[in-house]
Amino acid sequence: GAVVSQHPSWVICKSGTSVKIECRSLDFQATTMFWYRQFPKQSLMLMATSNEGSKATYEQGVEKDKFLINHASLTLSTLTVTSAHPEDSSFYICSASPRMNTGELFFGEGSRLTVL
Amino acid sequence: GQQLNQSPQSMFIQEGEDVSMNCTSSSIFNTWLWYKQDPGEGPVLLIALYKAGELTSNGRLTAQFGITRKDSFLNISASIPSDVGIYFCAGRVNQGGKLIFGQGTELSVKP
Numbered sequence: 001g002a003v004v005s006q007h008p009s010w011v012i013c014k015s016g017t018s019v020k021i022e023c024r025s026l027d028f029q030a031t032t033m034f035w036y037r038q039f040p041k042q043s044l045m046l047m048a049t050s051n052e053g054s055k056a057t058y059e060q061g062v063e064k065d066k067f068l069i070n071h072a073s074l075t076l077s078t079l080t081v082t083s084a085h086p087e088d089s090s091f092y093i094c095s096a097s098p099r100m101n102t103g104e105l106f107f108g109e110g111s112r113l114t115v116l
Numbered sequence: 117g118q119q120l121n122q123s124p125q126s127m128f129i130q131e132g133e134d135v136s137m138n139c140t141s142s143s144i145f146n147t148w149l150w151y152k153q154d155p156g157e158g159p160v161l162l163i164a165l166y167k168a169g170e171l172t173s174n175g176r177l178t179a180q181f182g183i184t185r186k187d188s189f190l191n192i193s194a195s196i197p198s199d200v201g202i203y204f205c206a207g208r209v210n211q212g213g214k215l216i217f218g219q220g221t222e223l224s225v226k227p
Contacts, residue, residue, distance in 0.1 A: 006158075034215065043204065043217045044159070093158045095215070103147035103166065103208050105215050107158035 002098045003027050006108035013084055014116055020080045021111045023094030029074035030096035034105070035067075038091040050077040050094075084115040119143075122205050122218030129195055130226050137203060137221040138189040145207035148181050148188040149215070153202045162203075163190070195225050 003026040013019050023033055031052045036044040048069055049057040056069035066088075068080040077096075081088050093110040097103075122139045129135060139148070147166055151159035163174050165181035165188060172179055178191045188207075192199055205218040 004158075043219050046214055046216075049214070091156075095158075103149070104161060104164050105149065105206075105208075106161060107151075110156070110158045112156065 002096075002104075002106040004094065004096050004106050004108040006092075006094055006111050008111060009109055010112040010114075012114045012116065015085055016083055018080055018082045019084055019113060020078055021092055021094075021113075023077045023079070023096070023108055025075045025096045025098070028096075028098035030077075030098070031074060033071060033077040033094055033096045035069060035077070035079050036093045036095065036107075038093060038110075040091075044093060047079075047092075052077075081113065084113070086115045089113055089115045120205055120207055120216055120218040122221055124221060125219065126222040126224070128224045128226065131195060131197060133195055135192040135195055135199070135223060136189060137205075138187060139205035139207070139218045140187040141207060142186070143209070144185040145209055145216075146185065147208040148179070149206045149208070150177075150179050150188070150190045151204045151206060153204060153220075155201075159204060192223075195223075197225050197227055199223060200225050 005024045007022045033050040035047045038044050047062045050069045050071040052071045058064045071077040095105045095107045097105050120139050150162045153159040163179040168185045169183050170181040176193045202220045202222050204220050206215045
């Protein structure tokens with residue numbers, strides 16, 4: 001099957017520091033990966049589309065300088081939350097598809113960020 | 117922008133009962149996906165629908181892609197305690213395009 005893995009699964013950091021979250025496609029190559037954010041008891045909100053070898057496409061209202069996305073290879077995308085603040089605390093989830101033309105999207109396990 | 121309206125927001129049922137939830141949209145979608153999310157985990161794909169009118173089953177789960185391409189429903193038959201979780205519908209306009217999520221249906225099953 002299509003497996004997407006994230007690391008770390010949870011992280012606690014001090015306000016003002018930067019945190020990097022990795023998203024890997026383990027058994028397929030992904031030219032496109034998607035990053036979502038989810039607050040407690042809410043739905044998933046798309047933050048940005050990560051494109052291998054090119055700049056990410058950010059959704060309206062998402063600060064690209066705050067949430068840095070790098071898609072350096074066909075199996076790895078990273079999300080860096082820069083100068084994190086308590087309001088950035090959330091559940092971040094990445095997703096990818098092994099076959100973009102079929103529409104199926106598979107999700108990682110998610111990364112819980114807590115900023116103190 | 118595109119939005120998906122999912123209902124009900126929550127359901128409390130007895131083990132063994134059937135469950136039905138649905139999503140509607142003001143826009144046309146060409147792909148409908150149904151996911152289940154357990155606490156602290158990422159969503160897991162349950163069923164994918166690609167054609168208007170398509171009816172697809174996965175074990176006790178059945179989902180349909182509405183004829184108008186603006187709605188979809190998910191049925192769970194003979195619910196069991198492990199069905200507990202949040203179910204999300206999601207739609208895509210184009211293959212490879214953004215996936216838009218519904219608000220979720222939180223299912224509780226009483227043994």
